[in-house]
Amino acid sequence: MSSSASVLALRLAGPLQSWGASSRFTRRTTETAPTKSGVIGLLAAAAGIDREDDDSLAPLTHLRFGVRIDQPGTLLRDFHTAHHGVTGKSMPLSERYYLADAVFVAAVEGDPALLSRLHTALRNPVYLPFLGRRSCPPAAPLEPHLREHTCLEDVLRDLPWQASPWYRRRHRNHPPGRLTVLREKGADEKNPADTLTDQPLSFSAAHRRHTLRTVVTDAVPVPAAAGEHIPDHDPFTALIDDPELLDGETV
């Protein structure tokens, strides 16, 4: 939590999102908030880091991660069938779970140079961005928001409430008092924490691996809401100061 760190925050919104942490086989569940694995994957894809390239991925996985639930959304169960291309017979059925109508702020904290590079990459990604599953494109740009000399906790406390206008209208008379923040422990933090199998080690298709990470649950007062569509900040202030930053990435 040193003040030399930067924080990169994203607004994750779309009709559907799906953030699986431990699902395998035919039942593909989603967590109730974006996972570190999913968000690091989104950043790595934007930067053009190949799935097999564990060395380039490693610095991203060391970023400290947190997410704020600005609009929780509803759980959607999708029943999926597949057919054999030649015989037309049914393949195993699967259930896929999505979050519909949700809005989150996800943030990563760490090395300013790395975050600056990722910030630029989000504006000009190598691979298509998606919210946990390829069929879930973000609705509108992710509005990457880069702040220097700060920490995850401060950004997730201060960034304006990102819920959609209809959601804020609906809750005008009884607004939610607080927003849930799920984040990794700070370096010297003593708070009790849960663990989740959501620390990516490798996205290699041959040996995708995750280990445990800590999850601290906080609640923050609802910050003032953002403007009708675009939050009250200029998302491009720190953008493309140095177009050469993208050099050296793998494609």
Next chain:
Amino acid sequence: MNRIFLDVHALQTVPPSNLNRDDTGAPKTAVYGGVPRARVSSQAWKRAMRTYFADEHLLDPSELGVRTKKIVELLADRISGLDPAVQGETALRLADETIKAAGLKTEVPKRKADQAKEGQAAPPPEAKYLVFLSARQLDGLARHALAGAGDITAFLKDKKNKDKAREIADSRHSVDIALFGRMVADAADINVDAAVQVAHAISVHRTETESDYYTAVDDENTAEETGAGMIGTIDFNSATLYRYAALGVHHLATTLGQGLREDEPLTEPLRRAVEAFVHSFVASLPTGKINTFGHHTLPDAVIVKLRTTRPMSFVAAFEDPIRSDLSGGGHVREACDRLAAYVPDIEHKFADEDTTHTWVLRVGPNTQKIADLGSEAESLRDLVSAIGHAVTERLGNPA
């Protein structure tokens, strides 16, 4: 690296229909903007696109892949086709060894193996899962198998030849594999990441699922036999859908470029793939219950964007659901009015307007408002060829 993205947006009205149903038989739905919407899953539409490639002859069979477990038989046929002297058991064995050298596991299905014990012919091995191979990959593997036909086991034991088998399976990908990807669980190094992203289509307005109670009369019933021969219900809805898909053209170029010879320019296969993508996304339609509802429609409005920044969905324009008034034009007119205001606004705010080329294809006066968003195409054919041309030009002259 230069990025080239193509995103396609379509507004399409479907009458009462059930294109894509869940396990209760009801059309799929999702809540968006706090109200229920009709939904058609991305998988359903991608399957419609893949089928469309072949059925409408957008692409030659040599540009398409085959997704099958019966990969050994298929390859054996190719081997026999190349060298008619190699037939039957010999061809099957060559094929099986070559497939295994490429990293794909095969086995004789248990049920069929049991049949063989009862005196029937020994069945050929199959892959344990659906394998997606391009026509060119099959041809390459067949030639490779014949090169080692003298002693296939010794031939493939040689690391150089074994690696060559895997390399063949990982180059010269078909257009459908390059667009939609390939997953092989136990040969992950020949997986292909899809260059295309298809979103779930959702209605631009609130949609409630309705239920049709039906009775059918038995024609052969006598006057004494009253009552219906059959009764039941079918769930359906009707919707104006917002459909979105995006293509990483630079990503597609990388995949399609794998294994091309020096004298084979990439521009032609890339142009054909991009054109097939746009054409099939616009014109294909999931066939769920199509004989019940006859929901054959085409989009009223199509917007295609060629970008160098990033792809962008416009679904947020419909987060506030459209409430069609009765003044005429319906959901399509209001959806077009929304897009005509939303698209320039968001592109201006995110500084994407200068790096974007836009085409519009639209039908009828209700879509008038989007005419100014880009160059208007006369027909789908014109739209597709204009995009193919533009992509080829960008590839030739990277910005």
